[in-house]
Amino acid sequence: MTLALQASGITKRFPGVLANDQVDFDLAKGEIHALLGENGAGKSTLVNILYGLYQPDEGQVAINGQPTRVASPHDAIAQGIGMVHQHFMLVPPLTVVENIILGYESVTRGTKMFGQMSVLDRRTAAQHIRALSQQYGLEIDPDAYVRDLPVGAQQRVEIVKALYRQADILILDEPTAVLTPQEADDLFVIMRGLAQQGKSIIFITHKLREVFAVADRISVMRAGRMVGSAKPADATSESLAAMMVGRDVILQIDKAEAHPGQPVLRVENLSVMDDRHHVMVNGVSFEVCAGEILGVAGVQGNGQTELAEALTGLRRVADGKISILDHDVTHATPRQITEASVAHVPEDRQKHGLVLTFPVRDNLVLCSYYRTPYAHGVEIDYSRIEQTAADLIHTFDVRTPGMATAVGSLSGGNQQKVIVARELARPVKLVIASQPTRGLDVGSIEFIHQRIVQARDRGAAVLLISAELDEILSLSDRIAVMYKGRILDTLDAKSATRQICGMLMAGVVQY
Amino acid sequence: MSTTTARSIVKDIQVSGLRGRWWVTALFGVLLLVAVWMLLNLVIGGKCGADCVQGTLAQTLRVATPIAFAAFCGVLCERAGVVNIGIEGQMLMAAMAGYAVNLFAFQALKDSIGIEAAGNLSRWLAVLAGILSALILAALHAVVSIEFKTNQIISGTVINILSVGITGFLYRQFLAENLPPGPGTFPIAPIPVLSQIPVIGPILFQQKPLTYLMLILAFAIHYVLYYTPWGLRTRAVGEHPRAADTLGINVYRIRYINVLVGGLVAGLGGAWFTLEAVDVFNPLMTNGLGFIGLAAMIFGKWNPFGALLGALIFGLGNSITSTVSIFRPDIPSQLPQMLPYLLTIIVLTGVVGRATPPAADGEPYEK
Ligand SMILES: Nc1ncnc2c1ncn2[C@@H]1O[C@H](COP(=O)(O)OP(=O)(O)OP(=O)(O)O)[C@@H](O)[C@H]1O
Numbered sequence: 001m002t003l004a005l006q007a008s009g010i011t012k013r014f015p016g017v018l019a020n021d022q023v024d025f026d027l028a029k030g031e032i033h034a035l036l037g038e039n040g041a042g043k044s045t046l047v048n049i050l051y052g053l054y055q056p057d058e059g060q061v062a063i064n065g066q067p068t069r070v071a072s073p074h075d076a077i078a079q080g081i082g083m084v085h086q087h088f089m090l091v092p093p094l095t096v097v098e099n100i101i102l103g104y105e106s107v108t109r110g111t112k113m114f115g116q117m118s119v120l121d122r123r124t125a126a127q128h129i130r131a132l133s134q135q136y137g138l139e140i141d142p143d144a145y146v147r148d149l150p151v152g153a154q155q156r157v158e159i160v161k162a163l164y165r166q167a168d169i170l171i172l173d174e175p176t177a178v179l180t181p182q183e184a185d186d187l188f189v190i191m192r193g194l195a196q197q198g199k200s201i202i203f204i205t206h207k208l209r210e211v212f213a214v215a216d217r218i219s220v221m222r223a224g225r226m227v228g229s230a231k232p233a234d235a236t237s238e239s240l241a242a243m244m245v246g247r248d249v250i251l252q253i254d255k256a257e258a259h260p261g262q263p264v265l266r267v268e269n270l271s272v273m274d275d276r277h278h279v280m281v282n283g284v285s286f287e288v289c290a291g292e293i294l295g296v297a298g299v300q301g302n303g304q305t306e307l308a309e310a311l312t313g314l315r316r317v318a319d320g321k322i323s324i325l326d327h328d329v330t331h332a333t334p335r336q337i338t339e340a341s342v343a344h345v346p347e348d349r350q351k352h353g354l355v356l357t358f359p360v361r362d363n364l365v366l367c368s369y370y371r372t373p374y375a376h377g378v379e380i381d382y383s384r385i386e387q388t389a390a391d392l393i394h395t396f397d398v399r400t401p402g403m404a405t406a407v408g409s410l411s412g413g414n415q416q417k418v419i420v421a422r423e424l425a426r427p428v429k430l431v432i433a434s435q436p437t438r439g440l441d442v443g444s445i446e447f448i449h450q451r452i453v454q455a456r457d458r459g460a461a462v463l464l465i466s467a468e469l470d471e472i473l474s475l476s477d478r479i480a481v482m483y484k485g486r487i488l489d490t491l492d493a494k495s496a497t498r499q500i501c502g503m504l505m506a507g508v509v510q511y
Numbered sequence: 512m513s514t515t516t517a518r519s520i521v522k523d524i525q526v527s528g529l530r531g532r533w534w535v536t537a538l539f540g541v542l543l544l545v546a547v548w549m550l551l552n553l554v555i556g557g558k559c560g561a562d563c564v565q566g567t568l569a570q571t572l573r574v575a576t577p578i579a580f581a582a583f584c585g586v587l588c589e590r591a592g593v594v595n596i597g598i599e600g601q602m603l604m605a606a607m608a609g610y611a612v613n614l615f616a617f618q619a620l621k622d623s624i625g626i627e628a629a630g631n632l633s634r635w636l637a638v639l640a641g642i643l644s645a646l647i648l649a650a651l652h653a654v655v656s657i658e659f660k661t662n663q664i665i666s667g668t669v670i671n672i673l674s675v676g677i678t679g680f681l682y683r684q685f686l687a688e689n690l691p692p693g694p695g696t697f698p699i700a701p702i703p704v705l706s707q708i709p710v711i712g713p714i715l716f717q718q719k720p721l722t723y724l725m726l727i728l729a730f731a732i733h734y735v736l737y738y739t740p741w742g743l744r745t746r747a748v749g750e751h752p753r754a755a756d757t758l759g760i761n762v763y764r765i766r767y768i769n770v771l772v773g774g775l776v777a778g779l780g781g782a783w784f785t786l787e788a789v790d791v792f793n794p795l796m797t798n799g800l801g802f803i804g805l806a807a808m809i810f811g812k813w814n815p816f817g818a819l820l821g822a823l824i825f826g827l828g829n830s831i832t833s834t835v836s837i838f839r840p841d842i843p844s845q846l847p848q849m850l851p852y853l854l855t856i857i858v859l860t861g862v863v864g865r866a867t868p869p870a871a872d873g874e875p876y877e878k
């Protein structure tokens with residue numbers, strides 16, 4: 001068996017962190033090799049090194065048995081490595097064709113001698129892309145603008161982008177984090193097809209279900225080191241979780257019976273439009289009471305995003321009424337809503353949840369820095385902020401070199417923990433959480449789920465919006481299923497099953 | 512010109528409020544021009560007939576030239592993600608360099624090769640000098656803002672102040688008095704055959720060389736931006752440099768070259784002042800046209816033909832002002848002069864449509 005790729009003794013240091021510590025990793029031809037590990041374990045760092053985005057401090061890489069140096073993405077592409085990044089690398093105002101050919105342009109014959117001033121041949125490129133998408137079952141429209149595409153389609157564009165460059169080794173860094181379970185399953189079919197046609201795939205994920213569904217081999221990283229490797233047949237969810245976190249993890253959450261109190265959030269006939277003036281939430285009414293968790297299930301793109309944005313004051317309400325504790329907040333600003341004791345974990349952590357260039361410390365007090373105890377008049381009391389920050393970093397186990405580190409340089413999952421820490425540590429009456437555990441490792445998910453249940457038990461009303469049906473089923477007391485902007489049905493969690501929810505999510509009402 | 516090209520050009524100049532079929536936009540533009548003409552006649556008592564329309568439009572194109580050059584420079588830089596507000600300074604420097612070289616090269620050459628030939632040669636040498644001087648300032652901007660990642664607005668401001676200082680000093684030292692006679696500005700260069708076309712000929716094809724160059728440049732930049740690998744990379748780098756980087760594109764190199772080529776274009780704009788407009792150099796003679804060029808760029812939504820249209824509207828405002836002041840000396844000239852600026856404010860405040868700059872515009876790229 002020849003190895004498509006072999007990395008040995010890779011070490012990478014960032015200021016204050018040893019992100020990779022003598023890591024050995026290999027990938028056989030035609031193999032799907034899953035890479036698991038806690039948030040901040042160093043998975044992205046390792047694959048970024050393989051793709052030439054970072055230079056290792058120590059260690060060697062060999063491709064197809066030949067020792068080599070990957071000095072830049074350019075090098076990586078030339079040696080047949082393609083990568084789909086954890087945060088998409090697409091240019092929204094350009095078309096799919098333009099995004100795919102960028103940096104690897106096909107030009108009209110006869111103008112080649114003009115180099116970069118020659119004429120782009122979009123038609124041939126589009127044909128080639130259609131052929132690729134047929135060969136591997138990746139459905140995309142070459143002429144669409146990327147900004148108009150849902151995330152699932154953007155994901156496919158990213159994969160075709162790598163294939164277009166004739167990549168034989170594909171690195172997929174958490175490709176399923178933003179996909180629905182259905183979309184993820186589609187992706188696995190594609191990955192299987194790719195592997196059968198000889199491509200080798202490195203697949204990073206936090207979801208154990210997915211590892212069993214698609215991987216040929218599993219490697220686990222912890223704190224920068226490779227701690228173990230297994231075949232899916234020899235492993236169980238529990239054993240993998242324990243290997244990742246270094247202790248036993250409770251995959252099923254234990255929670256007491258809910259004791260719902262007074263309604264906290266009341267939504268009446270709410271309608272909301274998206275930026276393109278399509279009605280995304282269509283006359284929705286519901287209540288969330290103190291001490292209960294209402295889960296909103298649904299395939300992404302059925303209005304959940306707009307619903308959350310309207311509730312938190314980030315999007316204009318077209319029609320209807322929102323009240324929190326009997327105060328009308330339909331047209332309130334985000335700050336007014338925050339001050340009405342509402343916590344918000346936004347869906348897009350980088351866009352709405354954090355100021356990426358600010359230190360962790362400042363991000364932890366973004367909703368309260370202007371009030372006592374953090375501010376006296378116009379002056380900010382940094383020692384208080386630092387106390388709070390140190391506390392939160394400890395309690396929520398945020399892996400960061402220090403509180404002064406820019407939040408943007410944390411690993412994806414740790415960025416998420418910063419938001420959750422900020423929002424759930426405050427005394428709040430209502431928690432609005434959209435995809436609160438997206439991109440988190442099992443240990444952190446367990447922890448955040450516990451915090452959400454604790455918030456409920458302290459008497460907060462919780463609105464949990466998630467595309468993860470398992471998350472909804474294990475946490476919620478009641479479940480509302482959204483489909484095409486409407487709530488099709490609200491179920492009691494005790495009587496709800498995967499099948500019933502799945503049918504409702506697909507728009508089927510009779511069962 | 513094929514219809515696809517025509518369509519892509521008109522798409523270029525469509526402000527988003529007028530999005531739709533390209534010929535609807537074109538029709539709308541013509542109607543607007545007719546309306547302006549009728550309004551003008553209302554003001555000056557119907558004295559603007561065919562000749563006056565022709566004259567006004569030819570003048571429009573003349574005045575639009577430096578504004579368009581400035582706007583093109585802006586398009587090149589900002590599409591790659593570098594804000595350049597130093598265009599004004601680059602043009603001022605080029606205006607002076609052009610003037611000085613024109614004068615002194617002529618003195619040096621006229622005895623050896625004759626007055627006629629010396630005039631021609633020195634004017635082109637002067638254009639070259641203008642380009643070079645602007646290029647040096649552009650290189651400064653590039654090094655400071657791309658290499659050292661300084662705030663680009665500050666770097667641009669420094670260039671503007673620097674160039675006011677340098678040109679003011681050199682003017683007082685060498686160019687204020689006791690000047691030998693120079694060769695003057697470029698003569699009008701009618702294009703054979705085309706300049707004989709009625710109406711269009713005198714407007715478009717009886718101009719001076721830099722004006723023709725400006726028109727050609729609009730096509731060239733449009734072509735480069737939308738039809739070549741270089742243009743695709745430039746647009747990607749201005750929108751999402753990291754994405755470009757992960758595809759093996761050298762972000763810094765693209766930005767450098769665009770800013771330098773922009774400097775070259777700004778140099779042509781500066782040369783216009785002393786080699787096409789008037790045969791003198793005055794301190795501060797660019798008079799804010801570099802900034803107006805940036806407004807034209809925004810008006811044109813960072814597209815070359817859109818920017819050209821913006822420049823033409825400012826040019827039209829200017830030429831209407833002169834027409835009005837000829838026929839109605841009693842109206843204060845400041846009133847009609849406000850027109851294009853008012854229009855810009857209306858456009859920029861979003862009545863016609865919001866202008867979104869390239870997403871990474873003005874942000875230094877950190878690897
Ligand atoms: N560019 C950087 N500068 C400084 N530190 C970094 C940088 N990139 C990563 N790190 C640090 O290196 C460590 C490993 O991060 P990495 O992104 O590889 O984690 P990960 O395993 O991909 O985690 P996640 O599952 O959360 O994405 C983290 O502690 C992170 O803070």
Ligand SMILES: [Mg+2]
Pocket residue numbers: 043044045086173411412
């Ligand atoms: Mg990662």
